[in-house]
Amino acid sequence: MGPRIGEGPHMPDRDNKAAMGTEDMHESKVSMESQDALQDAQPPRLFHSIKFFVLCHSILQLAQLMISGYLKSSISTVEKRFGLSSQTSGLLAAFNEVGSVSLILFVSYFGNRVHRPRMIGCGAILVALAGLLMALPHFLSEPYRYDNSDYKSQDMEASLCLPTTVAPASTPSNDSCSSHTEAKHLTMVGIMFTAQTLLGIGGVPIQPFGISYIDDFAHHSNSPLYLGILFAVTTIGPGMAYGLGSLMLRLYVDIDRMPEGGINLTPKDPRWVGAWWLGFLISAGLVVLAAIPYFFFPREMPKEKHELHLRRKVLTGAASRVSKGEALTSQQEPLKKETGLPQIAPDLTVVQFIKVFPRVLLRMLRHPIFLLVVLSQVCTSSMVAGMATFLPKFLERQFSITASFANLLLGAFTIPLAIVGIVLGGVLVKRLHLSPMQCSILCLLGSLLCMVLSLPLFFIGCSTHQIAGITQDLGAQTETSLFPGCTEPCSCQSDDFNPVCDTSAHVEYITPCHAGCTGHVVQEALGKSQVFYTNCSCVAGGGSVPAGSCESACSNLLLPFILLTSLGVMVASITHTPSFMLILRGVKKEDKILAVGMQFMLLRVLAWMPSPVIHGSAIDTTCVHWALSCGRRAVCRYYDHDLLRTRFIGLQFFFKSGLLVCFTLIVAILRQQNKEASVKATVKNIDLQQL
Structure with missing residues (x-):
């Protein structure tokens, strides 16, 4: 690999001194600092500046936290799109820790024996690849179906109450399943689990190597300031992940392949699925851009010689206390945790390290x-x-x-x-x-x-509203009790889901068919379209009901x-x-x-690792109506x-x-x-x- 790049800045000076005459030696020595300053201003010297490294590392960790936190912001959307239970989605969210835990000790042990900036860059590329893999199931799967019509013509007719002689025969969901369908579903889920594992592996070297690199080559009085800037910037990452999720989930999932005539859904519809995949592509692109500079940083750079004039006394006092181990902040010490093991036993082999570790x-x-x-x-x-x-x-x-x-x-x-x-x-x-x-x-x-x-x-919340045929405590005001057998002439498919709400009785039906509706109209108001289903036999007076779930009472x-x-x-x-x-x-x-x-x-x-799975399992136990896919429980419709x-x-x-x-x-x-x-x-x- 040749001589260390970090030694490069001093080599030209020594070569020039050897070639100079005796009368020029003194002048060169006097102007050394000015020459170094001029060299620092040149583009190649940019990657020998610890300040530039702090800037790059702040941006990289910000992007990394965005991509690792984005899944949590879209977890319910991923559940709906791929028919996952909360337990499975919790396991998916926790799976990035598997790769991280498996490598953390070895990364700690080999901390100072590798080219740290390049290892950080490789880890960042792996993180970006994980983000691309997370988005891949969107492109491999069929367009999202929010009703029982075919993929190309999703319309409102599929959920209406039609006579048995007119409606197509309702086929059990298991008949439409095949080994290919199930294998494809497992493939999509497997891709996401693989991506989460790669995300954990790729993130292992980023924090510890970056922190140790800054601490090694920054002036001892500047290091607390640089680390403070780093932590201040990176803590914004999770907030930006949720903000990015908020923006992306307002867009329809198949925005890149919209069906002809558009869709009849709004973000308030429980069947709405946002563009969960788009946030992963954006975050992965940011990580790739942030990773590029790391392949140009040297393995070792000259130690920073000058203390920043900004609050010199305060930073000097803070640095001295840090060196004595008396006042480490909560963010500095966790991120230095992986860099400490090589300092404990720098000369031990891997086998000796493994033998000593259990006793400690x-x-x-x-x-x-x-x-x-x-x-x-x-x-x-x-x-x-x-x-x-x-x-x-x-x-x-x-x-x-x-x-x-x-x-x-x-x-x-x-x-x-x-x-x-x-x-x-x-x-x-x-x-x-x-x-x-x-x-x-x-x-x-x-x-x-x-x-x-x-x-x-x-005590801050409200009970589940009345859902016809699902909740048991509908009471005497339930319209189905006032109109028994109102859906007998209908041929309603049990696996359909297109909720409507009888606002007068505050009762929800899982489809217009279950409300006995035979027609629909679309009303335009203030530039927005609202779908109403008409001639509903289960509604008082055979009136109409709006599409969508009932609004919360609290x-x-x-x-x-x-x-x-x-x-x-x-x-x-x-x-x-x-x-x-x-x-x-x-x-x-x-x-x-x-x-x-x-x-x-x-x-x-x-x-x-276990907490998201535990919380997901607890949430699943409160489900009162599951959607079925090929005979298995998929996503929960009502809790x-x-x-x-x-x-x-x-x-x-x-x-x-x-x-x-x-x-x-x-x-x-x-x-x-x-x-x-x-x-x-x-x-x-x-x-x-x-x-």
């Missing part, structure tokens, strides 16, 4: 504070993982809002307040110089307040719910930094970096809203309770340790006095 791990697992802090963060991460994956879907179902609007709420309220909570926790630790005992008390109070804020959420509770949820997330985020400080100040100095690395590996294995709210919020409350228990035990242990230390100090003083 066992020593850490015997530390009660370490175990309890890890368990507390497992609870927090489980809560966050479940909420990030399924809160948009929960809001859609509970308050009858569109997927686009649900993503907008998360991107505008929940994620910004979570960032505020993390920053606020770091400021409190730094400004108040909190001791381990004070950090644990702050975490205890934060977890207690988080539980208090979650209690009203059990939409006014949406804002209080999202505000309380966001405040709870902010309060829980305050505990992020203090909990890290408990580990950094609680374990032995030689185990500190490995402890942080193991902490995050355990978080991925115990929280980020019991009360049960959904109780189990989703209850699962969150369970993890918050675990968080409170862990910090209570930590406070008790630290208090006992302080008492024992005080007694030992007193005994020692008495012994000294007696001497």
